[in-house]
Amino acid sequence: xxxxxxxxxxxxxxxxxxxxxxxxxxxxxxxxxxxxxxxxxxxxxxxxxxxxxxxxxxxxxxxxxxxxxxxxxxxxxxxxxxxxxxxxxxxxxxxxxxxxxxxxxxxxxxxxxxxxxxxxxxxxxxxxxxxxxxxxxxxxxxxxxxxxxxxxxxxxxxxxxxxxxxxxxxxxxxxxxxxxxxxxxxxxxxxxxxxxxxxxxxxxxxxxx
Amino acid sequence: xxxxxxxxxxxxxxxxxxxxxxxxxxxxxxxxxxxxxxxxxxxxxxxxxxxxxxxxxxxxxxxxxxxxxxxxxxxxxxxxxxxxxxxxxxxxxxxxxxxxxxxxxxxxxxxxxxxxxxxxxxxxxxxxxxxxxxxxxxxxxxxxxxxxxxxxxxxxxxxxxxxxxxxxxxxxxxxxxxxxxxxxxxxxxxxxxxxxxxxxxxxxxxxxx
Numbered sequence: 001x002x003x004x005x006x007x008x009x010x011x012x013x014x015x016x017x018x019x020x021x022x023x024x025x026x027x028x029x030x031x032x033x034x035x036x037x038x039x040x041x042x043x044x045x046x047x048x049x050x051x052x053x054x055x056x057x058x059x060x061x062x063x064x065x066x067x068x069x070x071x072x073x074x075x076x077x078x079x080x081x082x083x084x085x086x087x088x089x090x091x092x093x094x095x096x097x098x099x100x101x102x103x104x105x106x107x108x109x110x111x112x113x114x115x116x117x118x119x120x121x122x123x124x125x126x127x128x129x130x131x132x133x134x135x136x137x138x139x140x141x142x143x144x145x146x147x148x149x150x151x152x153x154x155x156x157x158x159x160x161x162x163x164x165x166x167x168x169x170x171x172x173x174x175x176x177x178x179x180x181x182x183x184x185x186x187x188x189x190x191x192x193x194x195x196x197x198x199x200x201x202x203x204x205x206x207x208x209x
Numbered sequence: 210x211x212x213x214x215x216x217x218x219x220x221x222x223x224x225x226x227x228x229x230x231x232x233x234x235x236x237x238x239x240x241x242x243x244x245x246x247x248x249x250x251x252x253x254x255x256x257x258x259x260x261x262x263x264x265x266x267x268x269x270x271x272x273x274x275x276x277x278x279x280x281x282x283x284x285x286x287x288x289x290x291x292x293x294x295x296x297x298x299x300x301x302x303x304x305x306x307x308x309x310x311x312x313x314x315x316x317x318x319x320x321x322x323x324x325x326x327x328x329x330x331x332x333x334x335x336x337x338x339x340x341x342x343x344x345x346x347x348x349x350x351x352x353x354x355x356x357x358x359x360x361x362x363x364x365x366x367x368x369x370x371x372x373x374x375x376x377x378x379x380x381x382x383x384x385x386x387x388x389x390x391x392x393x394x395x396x397x398x399x400x401x402x403x404x405x406x407x408x409x410x411x412x413x414x415x416x417x418x
Binding site: 013121123126127130131146149150152153154156157159160162163164165166167177179180181182183184185187188189192193195196199200202203204205206207208 | 222330332335336339340355358359361362363365366368369371372373374375376386388389390391392393394396397398401402404405408409411412413414415416417
């Protein structure tokens with residue numbers, strides 16, 4: 001079967017638990033590579049440069065844009081976020097499925113440039129759960145929480161541009177779902193045209209007449 | 210998530226092991242319902258009416274066509290094959306994923322009438338394996354084996370009309386793949402529009418302004 005890597009872009013409401021979901025997926029199964037974004041936002045407590053994000057100054061980030069070292073970048077709640085190109089291309093070439101966690105603007109940029117990309121949207125079961133998770137996290141001021149909620153309602157408008165939609169209610173179920181989505185996609189006819197043509201040619205020797 | 214059942218049509222070269230694959234899938238996981246076809250061909254040794262097929266006379270079969278009791282039917286190597294409507298509709302309504310094993314003509318008829326249907330094509334790894342499996346089965350005369358091989362080369366031309374393509378080399382791997390394909394498809398945005406709209410409406414209360 002097709003063993004070219006699949007590029008999966010994961011978006012979703014801030015507070016939907018994308019980060020935990022992706023970390024669990026990568027630790028539970030082989031063959032996934034998690035891309036680390038670059039950002040100009042400040043590290044939250046416990047975040048480490050090169051693990052959660054590459055933390056960069058505005059000047060450094062703009063230099064990366066100029067060098068075309070990012071496959072997408074966007075501005076979100078006043079900060080830059082972007083995806084370093086080298087890692088993604090390396091891992092895909094090795095046949096690994098690469099996962100990017102980025103917001104909707106960046107997701108659509110990537111889908112346009114790489115149409116084979118899968119777009120996955122992660123939601124909480126409902127709006128109340130989302131609000132409670134953001135407040136419960138306690139890492140941001142109420143002002144930022146409100147900005148994120150307002151932003152969530154804008155992002156919700158774009159869900160129809162995604163390929164898959166999952167609800168992160170139970171982490172375990174959700175990790176299995178994402179795994180099934182990606183692995184199932186490897187068997188798409190459109191991802192296996194080379195193999196199909198080889199078999200068609202091979203089998204055509206049985207044609208009568 | 211969406212729990213409407215998905216209709217999966219499985220086709221593939223005669224000798225690719227579709228029957229074994231489907232039986233194993235249904236026995237290993239819950240939630241799958243295997244549709245039994247009606248046919249006018251003679252039972253092979255060990256086949257039981259109502260288990261492998263509903264064996265019908267040509268007259269009985271033509272009456273089912275007239276009564277619109279079949280969702281598709283086709284003629285293949287001189288015999289009728291068709292899918293009884295009632296069972297499929299019942300099981301889908303119960304939220305079960307329904308699997309039909311039918312050939313390419315019928316598969317395309319169903320996709321046209323029910324666009325949400327998934328079409329899956331099962332192949333052997335190569336042409337030699339296909340020939341050896343058909344000869345090894347020993348249930349048909351060499352003349353029929355040759356007809357099936359010639360037919361296989363015609364069918365191969367239609368693979369691009371399918372959604373998914375898998376190679377049945379190792380049964381266990383293959384069963385897992387089919388399961389992942391169907392379960393992954395349940396999370397398609399296009400299968401969850403109602404749920405997405407509910408969440409969008411719910412979350413829009415956070416919109417500013």
